[in-house]
Amino acid sequence: MAALAALLASLPAAVFLSLLFEGIDRKLHARMQGRIGPPVTQPFYDFAKLLNKESVFPSSSSKAIFASAPVIAAASSILAGAIPLASLVAGTSVVGDLILILYLLTMSSIMVMIGGSSSGNPYGAIGFSRKMVMLIGYEVPLLASILPLSLKSQHSFSYHGIVQSQVGMGTCFAFAYPSSAFAAAAFLACIPAAAGVVPFDVPEAKTEIVHGYLVEYGGPHLALARLAKDAASFALSFLALTLFFYHPPLFEGHASLGGLASAILCVAFAPAMMFLTVTVPRTVFARLKVGQAFKFCWSLPLTLSALSVVLSAAGF
Amino acid sequence: MRQEGSAVRIGARSRIKSPWLFHLNTGSCNGCDIEIVASLAPRYDAERLGCVLVGSPRHADVILVTGPVTRQMLPRVIRVYEQLPEPKSLVAVGTCAASGAPFIGSGVIEGPLDGIIPVDAYVLGCPPRPEAIVRGIVTAVRRRFS
Amino acid sequence: MTGETRELEYDYSRLVVPFGPVHPALKEPVHFKVFVKKEEVVDVGLRLGHVHRGIEALAETRNLVQAMYLVERVCGICSHSHTTCFVGALEEIGRIQPSERALYLRTLVFELERLHSHLLWLGIMAYEIGFDTLFMFAFNTREAVLDLFEEITGNRVHHSMNVIGGVRWDLDGRMVEKVGRSMSKVREAAQRIREIFQDKTVEERLSGVGLLDRGAAQELCTVGPTARGSGLKTDVRKEDPYAAYGALEGSFSIVTRTEGDAYARTEVRIFEIFETINMINEILARLPGGSIRPGETIIRSMNRVPQGEAVSRVEAPRGELLYYVRTDGKGGLRRLKVRTPTLANIVGLRQMLIGGEVADIPVVVASIDPCLSCTNRITVIDLDKGGAGEPLRRRRRKWPH
Numbered sequence A: 001m002a003a004l005a006a007l008l009a010s011l012p013a014a015v016f017l018s019l020l021f022e023g024i025d026r027k028l029h030a031r032m033q034g035r036i037g038p039p040v041t042q043p044f045y046d047f048a049k050l051l052n053k054e055s056v057f058p059s060s061s062s063k064a065i066f067a068s069a070p071v072i073a074a075a076s077s078i079l080a081g082a083i084p085l086a087s088l089v090a091g092t093s094v095v096g097d098l099i100l101i102l103y104l105l106t107m108s109s110i111m112v113m114i115g116g117s118s119s120g121n122p123y124g125a126i127g128f129s130r131k132m133v134m135l136i137g138y139e140v141p142l143l144a145s146i147l148p149l150s151l152k153s154q155h156s157f158s159y160h161g162i163v164q165s166q167v168g169m170g171t172c173f174a175f176a177y178p179s180s181a182f183a184a185a186a187f188l189a190c191i192p193a194a195a196g197v198v199p200f201d202v203p204e205a206k207t208e209i210v211h212g213y214l215v216e217y218g219g220p221h222l223a224l225a226r227l228a229k230d231a232a233s234f235a236l237s238f239l240a241l242t243l244f245f246y247h248p249p250l251f252e253g254h255a256s257l258g259g260l261a262s263a264i265l266c267v268a269f270a271p272a273m274m275f276l277t278v279t280v281p282r283t284v285f286a287r288l289k290v291g292q293a294f295k296f297c298w299s300l301p302l303t304l305s306a307l308s309v310v311l312s313a314a315g316f
Numbered sequence B: 001m002r003q004e005g006s007a008v009r010i011g012a013r014s015r016i017k018s019p020w021l022f023h024l025n026t027g028s029c030n031g032c033d034i035e036i037v038a039s040l041a042p043r044y045d046a047e048r049l050g051c052v053l054v055g056s057p058r059h060a061d062v063i064l065v066t067g068p069v070t071r072q073m074l075p076r077v078i079r080v081y082e083q084l085p086e087p088k089s090l091v092a093v094g095t096c097a098a099s100g101a102p103f104i105g106s107g108v109i110e111g112p113l114d115g116i117i118p119v120d121a122y123v124l125g126c127p128p129r130p131e132a133i134v135r136g137i138v139t140a141v142r143r144r145f146s
Numbered sequence C: 001m002t003g004e005t006r007e008l009e010y011d012y013s014r015l016v017v018p019f020g021p022v023h024p025a026l027k028e029p030v031h032f033k034v035f036v037k038k039e040e041v042v043d044v045g046l047r048l049g050h051v052h053r054g055i056e057a058l059a060e061t062r063n064l065v066q067a068m069y070l071v072e073r074v075c076g077i078c079s080h081s082h083t084t085c086f087v088g089a090l091e092e093i094g095r096i097q098p099s100e101r102a103l104y105l106r107t108l109v110f111e112l113e114r115l116h117s118h119l120l121w122l123g124i125m126a127y128e129i130g131f132d133t134l135f136m137f138a139f140n141t142r143e144a145v146l147d148l149f150e151e152i153t154g155n156r157v158h159h160s161m162n163v164i165g166g167v168r169w170d171l172d173g174r175m176v177e178k179v180g181r182s183m184s185k186v187r188e189a190a191q192r193i194r195e196i197f198q199d200k201t202v203e204e205r206l207s208g209v210g211l212l213d214r215g216a217a218q219e220l221c222t223v224g225p226t227a228r229g230s231g232l233k234t235d236v237r238k239e240d241p242y243a244a245y246g247a248l249e250g251s252f253s254i255v256t257r258t259e260g261d262a263y264a265r266t267e268v269r270i271f272e273i274f275e276t277i278n279m280i281n282e283i284l285a286r287l288p289g290g291s292i293r294p295g296e297t298i299i300r301s302m303n304r305v306p307q308g309e310a311v312s313r314v315e316a317p318r319g320e321l322l323y324y325v326r327t328d329g330k331g332g333l334r335r336l337k338v339r340t341p342t343l344a345n346i347v348g349l350r351q352m353l354i355g356g357e358v359a360d361i362p363v364v365v366a367s368i369d370p371c372l373s374c375t376n377r378i379t380v381i382d383l384d385k386g387g388a389g390e391p392l393r394r395r396r397r398k399w400p401h
């Protein structure tokens, strides 16, 4: 029951944090370019404004899919952000929830993609096919990089179980074993692709295909589609922090406060993760082409994660 | 009653705080267009006021129109204007868009713009300085959205 | 943009992607109809004319001084090239020789303009490949040049520098120093931009795309950096010196590359930035004394231009710009013909695009630095389709001959 209450409370928290994280990201991005940048609260204004706008349906779209896709996408990526929060706070462990989280993230990008292609716009169609390629590119290394963790934590696929096993070890996975260190590197390298930011934002490249699958969205639907993306990058950076860098002396809360304190600490440190994996790449790199992006995903992250799986199977 | 009031206020405030721009060239000489881009660059940085240049009219709140509206662009101006979801605002950037000035008398100019679609703010100058463009956006947004 | 000429042919693999006329990658309207198969471009159709403003015809209704303002507004990026070319033709007709100092100042602003145009272009290129940081950096560097423009001529974009027989604004010693200081700053920044463009992710996006070999470049009569990127050593400043370029011949060289791809064209422009900075420093060092324009009013000089015709060429930042001017001897124009560099280069686009990827289209299109407001010289009006052409027909008049 407590777990359910925690989950319900985490949902608005996840929405809030996703928007806040986007604000931080945009501010840092601007500062790195020598600009003042928008206020950190800017995404909230954007979100409120888009919700208040009229929604337009292109005549060539299939309306039901077009309208429902962003809703499902936003719901699933918010859930993906809320579950880790809730299970940290409540301290409950559900079997296989890590798989669920990753599945939800994939679900969210697939939904946006389907929604975009249902608009009947050729740019949406190109965005669809590009997103498909990218999905295949980053999903494999992303999933593979989780395997070593589960091997090291008694074959558990429970998020909380993995986090807790770091407490048991007294150090975080990124520094514990060579295999998990490689896994951490692979996971981090996948985040820019999974979050769809600049070197890998091919499916929605503005100058090439006019925001790709977002091209026909406007108003509330656009707000939700963007929220889905923000929530995904929040969830990913939060996951990266807690799965690989949950250093117990730092994050393990005081006994009196329990999970809440460590959840808050993690939230406070997650922007650093996001800065490394989202803001920096999008500031210092140019956009890749779809083929190059795919090649990248299947070279560096895949090698790293394959290495980590092999190493962990060998017991390192 | 009060609740509704505050919801409206939040809506208006968020609109003022986040004007997304769509730039439409209707036959300008590039001078104005480049100054619009310059107003987003570090020195003038319009993004600190929430202005973002978007690529699809469906995402935009404000259209910046430059140029004297040539005959070829006339249907497209109207089309793009219609594609913007409500509420929307329009800024005529440059003397060209405001009055057609240097090109008045040409047989292929349909402008000025305010004879075609409603304009909320005129930014004069050939080309106007980036500060003036930013000011024009803010004025239009304030006028239309609050 | 949306739904515009949307044809899904039921070959399923072949898709017509409308690219423009209103497209975020293009600052100006032009319409490409791109036929793609998967991500490969199989054919390209081009349609111009969206920003045709009828400047040539309009100029015939104005006097020479008014026409000067008009041709300046052909293009907002190379406005000084247009007036220099126009005024060059008028001076040839009127056999007016501007003073040395005026010619040097003209050249100075001309080269500053090349500097700002190339920096702008580098920024746009960075934007096209999704490299926002470089875009911001290039634009910030460009502001330094625009500040100089503002201090010299009073305006950031349209300078109104040229008058018949001279220039309008002079440079004092303080300004000369300031230009020199800014140049060293710009050089430093350009050095950094060059290093960033040598970065691998950037190079990967640019090299090998938009190929145009030497033969094709020659056959299609490409000009400017586009031609020089394909190995053609052509530059009006050397071949047919105007303004003070004859005297400055030794202080710059023609940059060429042989690869003929987008990266080569980028490199040509980057190195031209350095050549231009050198030349500006040379101009500042050698700036002769004297007056900058004839002592008479502009109306006087205008009336001194007799009936006659002339062709004038200059090397605008984008390539060779050509004006044909015929005056009527009463301070007016009989005919004005402008051929802009982009019109010469844009025909090469089809060849560059075919066989490439969709992702390369913005890069390739940007790589020739298209300036469409220059290029749109005609508009096609279908008189059979009703009244759209009516006003044109009304104002069509007999060419005085």
Ligand code: SF4
Pocket (backbone or CB within 6 Å): B027, B028, B029, B030, B031, B032, B033, B066, B067, B068, B093, B094, B095, B096, B097, B102, B125, B126, B127, B128, C073, C076
């Ligand atoms: S107002 Fe002037 S600078 Fe702006 S587009 Fe018109 S002619 Fe060009």
